[in-house]
Amino acid sequence: MSRFRTRTKVVGAVALVAVLGLLAGCGTYRAERQGKQVGEAICDLKTGGADDAERNADKVKREYNDLQRIVGRPFNEDVSDIDQQITDLIEHTRQGNSVLQTQDIAAIQRNVNAVSRTLNGKGQAAYDGVQEGLADCDFS
Numbered sequence: 001m002s003r004f005r006t007r008t009k010v011v012g013a014v015a016l017v018a019v020l021g022l023l024a025g026c027g028t029y030r031a032e033r034q035g036k037q038v039g040e041a042i043c044d045l046k047t048g049g050a051d052d053a054e055r056n057a058d059k060v061k062r063e064y065n066d067l068q069r070i071v072g073r074p075f076n077e078d079v080s081d082i083d084q085q086i087t088d089l090i091e092h093t094r095q096g097n098s099v100l101q102t103q104d105i106a107a108i109q110r111n112v113n114a115v116s117r118t119l120n121g122k123g124q125a126a127y128d129g130v131q132e133g134l135a136d137c138d139f140s
Helices: 002-047 050-071 082-095 098-116 121-135
Strands: none
Touching: 002 050, 002 082, 002 098, 002 121, 050 082, 050 121, 082 098, 098 121
16 A cells, blocks of 8 residues: 555656646747737738828737736836837838838847847747747838
């Protein structure tokens, strides 16, 4: 009987470790998915046109507020000058200046990449997700 109890305890401990690992993985996946939504929202801002610029900018801010809630890190403080880059992107979208829009997206990508390299876990997954969302952006 003693052998059976020991085996049960070992199996229980292994199951607990597996569940904790799964839960940690889910948080990382959620952070990456939300990061991708931020990147996609930034792309929508670029491609949405002048009439939708303000609405799409609000969507970007909502998405990165959600990202902050999930990850626990303030996105707009991590990525230097993100608010200014979003403001520039809004203005360049209104003007229809695709060259400057592309430069704005590239600046955001550089900053996101720089922050991503300094993090790990959910934070890094979130910023990797932003990069993934920005990678789908139309650069033409």
